Amino acid sequence: MRVEDVDTPALILELAPFERNLNRMAAFASKAGMRLRPHAKMHKTPAVARRQVDRGAVGVCCQKTSEAEVLVDAGIEDVLVSNQVVGMAKLKRLAVLAQRATIGLCVDDASNARAVSAAAVAAGSLIHAYVEINAGADRCGVAPGAAALALAVVVASLPNLRFMGLQAYHGGAQHLRSDAEREAAIAAAIDRARTSRDLIRAAGIDCPVITGAGTGTYELEAASGVYNELQPGSYAFMDADYGRNQASTPYEHSLFVLTSVMSRSPEHAVVDCGLKAHSVDSGMPLVAGDAGGRPMPGVGYVKASDEHGVITSSGGDLPALGSKVRLIPGHIDPTVNLHDWIVGVRDGMVAELWPVTARGAMW
C-alpha cells in the first residue's frame, strides 16, 4: 500500500530516518563507552525496543509495571522501571516478572524499599534497586548526599534486592531552550550524582551504575565521568518540542501523524486530527508536508479541538478537501500513547505494521 492510501489519522514512521536515529545514538554510546538503555515509555512498542537492543542497548527503561510486563512478554530481557512502584498489587506483579527477566526499579523511600524486598522474597526473585536522587527537577528522588547514602544502606541490607546504583535523571533539563541553560542544569545534576556516589562508595557499598540522561542532554552526562548509562527516548522519533530545543540536533523527525482534510473554507482547512490523535501539552504540531512528505511552506496547524485541527496559510496553498497532510507532533510520548498502531513506511510504501502494545499501560 502507498502511504497516500493509509486511512487517517495514523502514525506514520519513516523507517530510513528512524534507523539512522537508532544507529546514531548506538554509535555515540559505543564510542563514549556508555551503556545505552533507551526509554520505551516514549514508543511503547516492542518492535522498536527490539531494534534498539539489536543495536547494542543493554535493555530498555519504562515507567510502569504494565509496560515492563509487555516488554518482557515481547522478549526484552532487561527492563528498568525508572520510577517508584508503590502498592503491593504492583510490587507482586513486578516481583513475579523478575522471575523471568532482569528487572530494576527506583526507590526514594525506605518503607517502599522494604515493601519491594518483601515482594521479591515472596516471589523468590531478585530485583535490581536504584536509589533515585533529586537531580534538580524537584519531582521524585531523595536529596543527594547523606539522604541518598542512608537509603542506599537500607537497600543494600534488604533481602532479594541488589543495590545497583543511582537514578539521576533531570527531566526538566531536557526541554530548556538554550545550550547554556541545559549545561548549567546538568552540571548541577552531575555534581549531585558524584557527591552521592562518592559517599556511598566511601561507606563500602558498591555503586556500579549511575543512570539517567535524555535526548536533550545526553552528551553532557556522557562527558561527565560520573554517569555510565544513558536513558534517551525521544531521539528515535523526535517531536516539535525537541526540534525547537536544539536547532543543531543530529536526530531527524521520523514519526508523523497522517491526517486528512475533512472540510475546507477559503480561509482554512479542517483536518481529522485533534486532541485525541496528538497531544498539545507542549504546543501545536508542525505541518511537515503532504502525504508523501513534500513540504507545504507557509501552512500551519493553529488550533486543536477534540477531533479537529484547523490549518491556515500565510501564503502557501491550503490543502484540498480529501488530501492528506503529515504533522510533526508537539510532544511525542503522549501522542504515541493515543495510537494502537505504528505504520512503518519506506520509499513511499507501507513496509511494517507494529502494534503499540503498551499503549495505555499505566498501572
Add this chain to the structure above:
Amino acid sequence: MRVEDVDTPALILELAPFERNLNRMAAFASKAGMRLRPHAKMHKTPAVARRQVDRGAVGVCCQKTSEAEVLVDAGIEDVLVSNQVVGMAKLKRLAVLAQRATIGLCVDDASNARAVSAAAVAAGSLIHAYVEINAGADRCGVAPGAAALALAVVVASLPNLRFMGLQAYHGGAQHLRSDAEREAAIAAAIDRARTSRDLIRAAGIDCPVITGAGTGTYELEAASGVYNELQPGSYAFMDADYGRNQASTPYEHSLFVLTSVMSRSPEHAVVDCGLKAHSVDSGMPLVAGDAGGRPMPGVGYVKASDEHGVITSSGGDLPALGSKVRLIPGHIDPTVNLHDWIVGVRDGMVAELWPVTARGAMW
C-alpha cells in the same frame, strides 16, 4: 472490592451522581419537548450510551465512523456521526453500517455529498444526511443562508440519501465563561439556523431536524423555537472546565481519576497520573478528595508530566505516600479516551466495570 483498593491510575465513576445527571437531562428534554441525542464522543462507552437510550434518548451522536461501528455493534440503533466523513474507505464502512442501523452524517460540501450517496447506492443502504452550517465557531460547515440552501438542494436530489435537516453546533460557545457571552453566541447560532431552515423550507424541501447544542448552552437552544434536538455530552460526567464555566450548573462531577501518591517530599506529593492518564489541554485537574471522596481543602494538582503529577498544599495536609487521591479531569473527552475501563462505584464499593470500547476509535 472497595474503591480504596482499585489500583491506579483508574477512571472511577460515581454511579449515583452519574444517574442523577442522566435523569436530569432526560427530564429537561422531555419537558422542553426536545429530542435528546447525547454525544457519545465524550464517553466512548456502550454501557453509558445504553443508559442514555433507556432514559428516552432517540439515539446518540459520535464523531468517527469507527465509533459508530462500536456503538451499533453494542446495540445502539440510531447513530448520528455529527461530522463530515471524507474518503471512500470510511464511506464504504458507514454505508455498510447503515444496512443494520439508522446512520446519519453531516455534509458541508457537494462533492462529498455525492461520494456519500455513491457509497450508499453501492451498499444498497440509506444514509441520513444533515447539512452542517457554520453556527459561529468558524470550523466546519457551510455559510448559513444561500450556501446552506444550495447544498440542501444537492443532498435532497441524491439517491440513497435522506435530507434530515441542519447540524448547527457551536462548539466554541460551550466554553465561554459568562452567561452573557454564551447567550450572545447562541443567539447568533439560532439566527443562522432559522435563516437557513426557512430558506430551505421556502424552496419546498422538508427540513425536519435542527440539531446541535452542548452541555454549556443547551437550555438556550431548547428555548429557541428553532432547534428540536440536543447533543450534550459532558453533562453525564462533567469536568473542571465545565465546572469553571457555569457555577450554577445542576450537573455533578461523577467521573474521577483515581491516583496514588508514589513519592513524597516535605513540600509536595507526586502522584502516578500525568499526561497519559488525563488531558491538560483545558488546564490542570482539580483535587476532589481522597479515595473515598472526602475533601482535601487547600490541596492542588499543580504540574503534569508524562507519568507524574505534582500535588502541593496551601495549608491542608498533603496526602501520605501510598494513599490515593481523586482528581476531577480538566477536560473530560480526551481524558476518557486515554483509558480502557470505567470503574463504576456505589456506596464506596465497585459495582460495575465497563469497557471504553471506542477508546482510540479515530478512523
